[in-house]
Amino acid sequence: MKAFLILEDGTVFEGTSIGSTREVISEIVFNTSMTGYLEVLTDPSYAGQAVCMTYPLIGNYGITDDMESGRPWPDGFIVRELSRIPSNFRCKGTIQDFLVKHNITGISGIDTRALTKILRDRGTMNGMITTNEHFNFEEIKPKLKAYATGDVVSKVTCHEKSVLKGNGKKVALLDFGAKRNIAKSLNDRGCEVTIYPAHTKAKEILAANPDGIMLSNGPGDPKDCGPIIDEVKKLYDSDVPIFAICLGHQLMALANGLDTHKLKYGHRGGNHPVKDLETGKVYISSQNHGYVVDTDGLDEKIAVPAVQFHPEACPGPQDSGYLFDRFIKMMGGEQ
Secondary structure (H helix, E strand, C coil), X not given: CEEEXXXXXXXXXXXXXXXXXXXXXEEEEEECCCCCHHHHHCCHHHCCEEEEECCCEECCCCCCCCCCCCCCCCCEEECCEECCCCCCCCCCCCHHHHHHHCCCEEEEXXXXXXXXXXXXHHCCEEEEEECCCCCCHHXXXXXXXXXXXXXXXXXXXXXXXXXXCCCCXXXXXXXXXXXXHHHHHXXXXXXXXXXXXXXXXXXXXXXXXXXXXXXXXXXXXXXXXXXXXXXXXXXXXXXXXXXXXXXXHHHXXXXXXXXXXXXXXXXXXXXXXXXXXXXXXXXXXXXXXXXXXXXXXXXXXXXXXEECCECCCCCCXXXXXXXXXXXXXXCCCCC
């Protein structure tokens, strides 16, 4: 079945429908990872977006247990070529069946390089994936312009707290759309991790006397999280050691008077170099964000370990996993 990707600037790509055939409007972004498509699909940070994979062949090892949450989150999935006959000893199914099962709309057979160049040149924009061959762009255009991701943190966060037992330091993890490997990275180091819903009050978290607090990654515009930012400020004022990742990093910045803004097309992939200014070492990082913190006016007295990238990786390089060890030392641990 034919499918069409229609961008808000009027550009149209024709391809083949994959996954669900429902019509969707979403923000179109691209990811440059060469592998890890299942982790990308199940990363809650993609809620409200449709993801274009720049690597030309996707799905060749099928569906495995490498899921970063219990379900996929993107509104749409865009690929050059979808492998329909995967080969891997861990394979439990195909991407096509996975997309159908979870009602995720997709399109294959388009020039993903051309799409990526458009997004890089003109910036991230909204788009529609449809199987309707008789679409009228003038009718669609206002809907594309009006689309916004909205309060996606409330959509992706857990509904009740849970605990990963451990014999080490006790960490409170605020789930703004946390990837599973954040909690696992702490738990593997002995920590007992209590995972809290995003809108949990600081008072409740602090009443549990955690040794440290982790602010997770998540989707959307950080400025849409006003009530959460207020609670993050209270957590900061408590002097309990905090480590913030991605959206958590942005929320901590907003809680301390800094500003954020949207990037032209964001950073999404597993090959981004970052430099640790304390050691002078350069690490390759996994990243997924469309917003960034403005450092103008940064008060050097505000000392909170916070990174815009993903030290827990999955997929991607494990170079910066040492940051979890550093966090445990902050809590008085022996890592």
